[in-house]
Amino acid sequence: MEICGFIGPQEIIIILISVPVLLIIPIIALIDVLKSEFSGNNKIIWVLVILLLWIIGVVLYYFIGRQQKIKNS
Numbered sequence: 001m002e003i004c005g006f007i008g009p010q011e012i013i014i015i016l017i018s019v020p021v022l023l024i025i026p027i028i029a030l031i032d033v034l035k036s037e038f039s040g041n042n043k044i045i046w047v048l049v050i051l052l053l054w055i056i057g058v059v060l061y062y063f064i065g066r067q068q069k070i071k072n073s
Contacts, residue, residue: 026050029058037070 033046046065050057 022055026054026058029061033061033065037072038068039070042068 029050030047033043033050036043038046042065046061049065050061053060
């Protein structure tokens with residue numbers, strides 16, 4: 001059975017699995033940014049990067065931004 005002439009049940013299952021995952025990852029990154037301490041305006045910048053660049057922004061944050069957190073020791 002095909003919907004719209006080209007989408008089958010396998011594609012629908014893939015979409016139903018991938019869309020929530022692609023929405024959850026940026027939300028987790030935003031929560032991490034908002035809970036952490038940064039110097040200056042870095043927190044605002046990282047929130048904007050994650051919101052505007054979405055998946056690329058999340059990857060950038062996890063490789064670059066997490067190192068910019070202020071350590072509480």
